[in-house]
Amino acid sequence: MPESMRGLKRSHRCQEVINAAIGSEVTVMGWVAKNRVKGGIIFLDLRDRSGILQIIFEEEHCGKEVFAKAQKLRAEFCVAIKGKLEKRSGAANEELATGHLEVEARELRILSESETPPFHIEEDSKTKEELRLKYRYLDLRRPDIQKNIIMRSRIATVVRRCLSELGFLEIETPTLIKSSPEGARDYLVPSRVHPGKFYALPQSPQLFKQLLMCSGYDRYFQLARCYRDEDLRADRQPEFTQIDMELSFVDVDDVIEVNELLIKTIFKEVLDVDVKLPIQRMSYAEAMERFGSDKPDLRFGMELKDISTVASKCGFSVFKDAVSAGGAVKGIIVSGQAGMPRKKIDALVEFAKGYGAKGLAYMAVENGGGVKSSFSKFLNESDINEIIDIMGAKEGDLMLFAADKKAICAQVLGALRVELAKELGLLNDREYEFVWITEFPLFEFSEEENRYKAVHHPFTMFMEEDMQYLESDPGRVRAKAYDIVLNGTEIGGGSVRIYQSDIQSKMFDILGLSKKEANERFGYLLEAFKYGVPPHAGLAYGFDRVVMLMAGAQSIRDVMAFPKVKDASDLMIEAPDSVEEKQLDELGLEIKNSR
Known part of the structure; x- marks a missing residue:
């Protein structure tokens, strides 16, 4: 039977107890994150929006009735607890702000019980998003959200x-x-x-x-x-x-x-x-020229370089034709990736095609100075050296090239540099480049x-x-x-x-x-x-x-507290939805057809 709060007033949120004196009386309220029994003591993790606080129930301190009530607690029960703030008797939990403290419970009120939730309330949940959004009010209890x-x-x-x-x-x-x-x-x-x-x-x-x-x-x-x-x-x-x-x-x-x-x-x-x-x-023009995007990520290099000058006079028809048609040949350097497997390069080619490329050409400067390339047989040594010089490549570097209209070159290489940065772990979420x-x-x-x-x-x-x-x-x-x-x-x-x-x-x-x-x-x-x-x-x-x-x-x-999914529907409240005929009549509307 749910109990009332009558006579109880919350003194602290869970994490706020770090400001209270050891030995003082506190009243905390929240949801049961987990509870376990060990050596005749009930250990309970209480969660509210501020964080988690450990509560302990010992029969000699809280009494037989409160201890029996605590044994019935389950995940997501909403409770109020009054007790004495103490330094943890066991090892501190360094991952919690309150990890060195615990509340020795004296009084417990079960404000409301909970059915077994459809998923576990935890950080970095692996539960499918559709299920979490259907029960968004539960998902919003997750500490990371x-x-x-x-x-x-x-x-x-x-x-x-x-x-x-x-x-x-x-x-x-x-x-x-x-x-x-x-x-x-x-x-x-x-x-x-x-x-x-x-x-x-x-x-x-x-x-x-x-x-x-x-x-x-x-x-x-x-x-x-x-x-x-x-x-x-x-x-x-x-x-x-x-x-x-x-x-x-x-x-x-x-x-x-x-x-x-x-x-x-x-x-x-x-x-x-x-x-x-x-x-x-x-400027927009500079951003497109250097990064192939009007929203460049500056946390890493891999800038676009234009080799159209040498491409226009080389023996590789794909390059030469692109330039003569008014397009360009541009490339990026992927540092230290000269040994990238051909299978991986082929996957990058398919990625580039998704952004409008007809293909990608590559050239690798191997350790020792040798050159491996998908098109070197069409070039003389002077052309190869000039491309390496324009690109600024060093031993161990991989170069990837797109030859097409200027806008497509920018689009392809702009997306490719970001994709490579993700795959190579070059992006730091705690680095902020404006x-x-x-x-x-x-x-x-x-x-x-x-x-x-x-x-x-x-x-x-x-x-x-x-x-x-x-x-x-x-x-x-x-x-x-x-x-x-x-x-x-x-x-x-x-x-x-x-x-x-x-x-x-x-x-x-x-x-x-x-x-x-x-x-x-x-x-x-x-x-x-x-x-x-x-x-x-x-x-x-x-x-x-x-x-x-x-x-x-x-x-x-x-x-966002209550987002919609990609088809603009709200899975929790099941919106959009049909309305009564009376409402349509009041608006002078009728549904002509519905898909």
């Missing part, structure tokens, strides 16, 4: 305090808004009051935060819930959180300066890691739609020196946009916004949006721009990604 959720809360607290001290105001923006079909698909919400019309859930607070700048609020932020109805991906959530901000009367350097202070503060206060400022900046990527292309051409599209969004400002190319060569125009990248993951991005009406109109023209279409989609913003809009810029972080990287977690689902 609790640490992640606690860290998430700490980061949010630091963000709020830091930005407030920097003069930002936390302002909430609506979550029932107008649909704007540019970009990812919206989640739609039918209106009962306005039959046949729909709200959309926000993909970001972009337009509202720009309106706040028009309204004179100067510096805004919020931890904003956002929604995107995107195609299925294993580590993407339909609803997520952004650390969102916007600033007035600023340019790129001002936004970066504020955010470097924010990053430094978060990492110091939460992880005690000193982030060196200023953070390195790298880089700002700047000067992104403003436009990209869509072959499918036969028009230019905004790489970021249609309110992004271009670099002033590129204005001359706006109409003649839009693909050449660079944006005043910036991403902050950590360990090969983009954790945030933003841009300076267009605030002049004539430039915004020109932008819409290039994107193929008529005045009518622009007004239908963004009329309220364009109307606001008629009344004295300040220069402004902003940035948003993927909060879940930030927490994941700081916690060393493998998935954003491990740092």
